Amino acid sequence: MTTPNSKVTARSIADDLREQIRTGVLRPGEALPTTRELAESYGVTMKTVSSGIDSLKAEGLVVGERGGRRRVRSDRPITWNLTRFERGQRRDTAAMDDWSTSIKEAGREPEQHVKVFSEEASAEVASWLALSPGDEVVVRERSRLVDGHPFQLSTSYFPGTIANGTPLTQAGDVAMPGGILKAIGHPQHRVRDEITVRMPTPEETERLQLPPGTPVAQHVRIGYGEQGPVRAMTTIAPGDRHVLVYELEV
Structure with a gap:
């Protein structure tokens, strides 16, 4: 022995x-x-x-x-350049939004499943969009996959006064050249990002098929138009599948 x-x-x-x-x-x-x-x-x-x-x-x-x-583990991470994401001349087409286009350019296969609904703004969403709690917001909830595997949960909130009666209320993965907000007359002129690293909720663990102990990055991007916020998007990105990149002039 x-x-x-x-x-x-x-x-x-x-x-x-x-x-x-x-x-x-x-x-x-x-x-x-x-x-x-x-x-x-x-x-x-x-x-x-x-x-x-x-x-x-x-x-x-x-x-x-x-x-x-x-x-x-076989999931290959994606490099998500948050400086270029949705900046300047967006890469949206009639078939794919800016995120899907960037994944395609990296030689990977993007897929998105979208749910659309209206709800009353929570206190947190209201603070992002400069609304009062309870005001109507239109929600576009996305499940994003890369090469057939879940990679992100992304939820966008729009003031009802901006979104109602526009393609933002259409079901499915809707995309328009330049972005839907620009197409409906509410382009984003600047954004603010907030990133929090935390452990996932049980629902996030299940939907993203996370191994035990895997943290997530919660990325909140608030987009501002001429008169104020026009969209707040929160994205849950598993730490084992993403490299977050910013490029800044110094």
Whole structure:
């Protein structure tokens, strides 16, 4: 019987496998060696190996499958340039909005599912849009997928006085050249971004299929027209699927 190597711990195993994932030795979607194989390789017990791998699962680097096999998470992150997003000459077309166009340009496949409804503005939404709580807002709620996998939950709020009677109330993934707000006479002239990093709610975890321990970035973008706010958009972006980029002149 082999004596366990006391110098190898669950943490050091996790560190070693994490480095193999980072450097590409273990590729996205690749199955890890079995627990028994790793235990023999590191000279430790299977329990120690399982504890190390559990750490990687909690970080979202490794996912489990039926039958007990573990694989390197295969979702490739997208680079989301928030400086260019919706700035200047928007890349909206009649078929795709600015977000979908940017994903397509990166060689990935975008998909959006949209729900549209009206509701009374909550205190938070009212503060974003300079409204009174209870005022009508039109909501466009999007589930965004990349290559068939959930990547973002994005919800836009528009004052009812601006949105009613316009394409903003149409169901489905509606897009117009230059953006719908510009097309209906309420272009955005500037935006304000607020980013919060937090743990997801149970609903967000389910809808985004998040591994345990995966944080999300909550990105709120408030768009201002000539007279004040015309839209507030909040996007939930999983931390394991996004690189957020800003480019600023200094």
